[in-house]
Amino acid sequence: MKSALVINGTSLTVDVEARMSLADLVRDELGLTGTKLGCESGSCGSCVVSLDGRPTLSCLQLAVCCEGLRITTIEGFSDDSLMHRIKAAFHSEHALQCGFCTPGLLVLAHALITSGRDFDERTLREELRGNLCRCTGYVGIIRAIMNCRSAQPSP
Amino acid sequence: MKPAPFEFVAPTSLDETISILRIARQGGRRALLLAGGQSLLPQLKERDERAEIIVWTGKIKELSHFERAHDGWHIGASATAARLEEIGRGTPLASIGTSVGPPAVRSCATIGGGIVSASSTSDWLVRLAACSARCLLVGPQGRAMHRAIGEITVLPTDGIITEIVIPPQIDDAELYVDRVGSSRNAVPDINIALLFRRKLRRGKVAFGTSGGSFATFDLDGAQLDHIARQSASPTIVAALRLPSGDDAGLVAALLGDLVRATRDREVLP
Numbered sequence: 565m566k567s568a569l570v571i572n573g574t575s576l577t578v579d580v581e582a583r584m585s586l587a588d589l590v591r592d593e594l595g596l597t598g599t600k601l602g603c604e605s606g607s608c609g610s611c612v613v614s615l616d617g618r619p620t621l622s623c624l625q626l627a628v629c630c631e632g633l634r635i636t637t638i639e640g641f642s643d644d645s646l647m648h649r650i651k652a653a654f655h656s657e658h659a660l661q662c663g664f665c666t667p668g669l670l671v672l673a674h675a676l677i678t679s680g681r682d683f684d685e686r687t688l689r690e691e692l693r694g695n696l697c698r699c700t701g702y703v704g705i706i707r708a709i710m711n712c713r714s715a716q717p718s719p
Numbered sequence: 720m721k722p723a724p725f726e727f728v729a730p731t732s733l734d735e736t737i738s739i740l741r742i743a744r745q746g747g748r749r750a751l752l753l754a755g756g757q758s759l760l761p762q763l764k765e766r767d768e769r770a771e772i773i774v775w776t777g778k779i780k781e782l783s784h785f786e787r788a789h790d791g792w793h794i795g796a797s798a799t800a801a802r803l804e805e806i807g808r809g810t811p812l813a814s815i816g817t818s819v820g821p822p823a824v825r826s827c828a829t830i831g832g833g834i835v836s837a838s839s840t841s842d843w844l845v846r847l848a849a850c851s852a853r854c855l856l857v858g859p860q861g862r863a864m865h866r867a868i869g870e871i872t873v874l875p876t877d878g879i880i881t882e883i884v885i886p887p888q889i890d891d892a893e894l895y896v897d898r899v900g901s902s903r904n905a906v907p908d909i910n911i912a913l914l915f916r917r918k919l920r921r922g923k924v925a926f927g928t929s930g931g932s933f934a935t936f937d938l939d940g941a942q943l944d945h946i947a948r949q950s951a952s953p954t955i956v957a958a959l960r961l962p963s964g965d966d967a968g969l970v971a972a973l974l975g976d977l978v979r980a981t982r983d984r985e986v987l988p
Contacts, residue, residue, distance in 0.1 A: 583723070604720045605765070606761055609821070619823040625756065629756075672822060691821060693821050694820065694822065694824060695821070
């Protein structure tokens with residue numbers, strides 16, 4: 565099937581099988597391997613990308629259902645100043661070790677901070693429950709996101 | 720991990736959808752509706768479910784409304800949990816959306832899909848039932864029928880949920896929820912919600928257990944006082960006709976916690 569998509573600001577028409585997930589499309593067809601694939605069933609959060617500014621599990625999204633939506637993978641945030649601050653905070657707070665979960669967490673953190681929703685540390689822990697990290701124990705991740713949120717101007 | 724191959728169709732109207740479902744059935748082909756895909760896609764990938772035709776509901780215009788009318792909120796079946804959260808910010812409507820799962824699930828999980836795929840302990844089902852929500856189903860001949868959330872066990876063949884109506888009392892109520900399970904992401908063993916109307920001192924409770932029990936009941940002020948004092952008493956368990964067995968005490972204890980939480984809020988600044 566032909567699908568017209570906008571990925572990281574670029575419009576393109578791709579020929580995809582109806583059963584192809586967005587995660588497989590960006591990784592295998594477009595070479596955007598920053599998006600990771602872990603469980604492939606929506607439990608681990610490694611594959612989170614942004615669809616129209618909302619965090620989305622790309623393993624549970626058919627590519628053909630994404631027509632007309634703005635798809636942004638971790639590579640698409642390369643010029644985003646907030647994302648640079650989040651990355652720097654992850655670095656300084658030791659919020660990553662092996663790094664496999666990191667792209668999904670970064671995209672999620674960006675969406676949470678830009679949503680304008682007020683959240684405290686307890687709420688953040690709840691919101692992170694769909695993104696598994698087996699290295700860090702989450703303490704650094706939470707500190708990094710809370711630091712960025714505090715520095716973010718109110719909407 | 721990919722689903723088995725299927726034919727993909729994206730109808731734009733309800734009539735077209737019902738016609739596709741009918742023709743597929745007449746031709747002996749298995750057609751399934753795909754909404755947000757958060758339940759169906761894992762099942763298709765694991766081959767726990769199979770479909771020859773996937774009918775995507777994302778472009779059906781009759782399912783996308785979100786309106787406040789005199790009889791409450793009319794929410795098209797395609798509304799996502801994130802949309803409930805956004806539109807109902809600061810109200811119980813938002814907490815229905817927020818409680819459905821982590822943010823990346825809420826972006827796609829739809830209210831209609833949540834009801835269709837619901838188990839008796841589903842977050843959607845329990846919270847909507849506590850809010851006395853009902854849904855509108857359209858059957859194969861285009862006949863519409865209303866059903867209370869919680870009464871739907873089997874959808875009519877070729878039928879589709881078009882909207883969920885949440886009565887207006889939600890606007891001045893508070894929603895208290897709790898669940899017990901092995902982890903936050905696992906299907907809970909018990910899920911319970913209390914819609915509390917502070918001015919009237921009345922509550923409506925809905926709960927589901929993994930054993931398949933599902934019930935709703937109303938509570939007046941005297942019952943709420945009683946539960947706040949001794950939630951797990953055998954008298955209350957019997958009076959509320961809670962499920963028999965080990966679950967009864969736990970449901971009663973959770974209910975006690977929720978009722979006491981309504982009191983806690985009174986003393987908070």
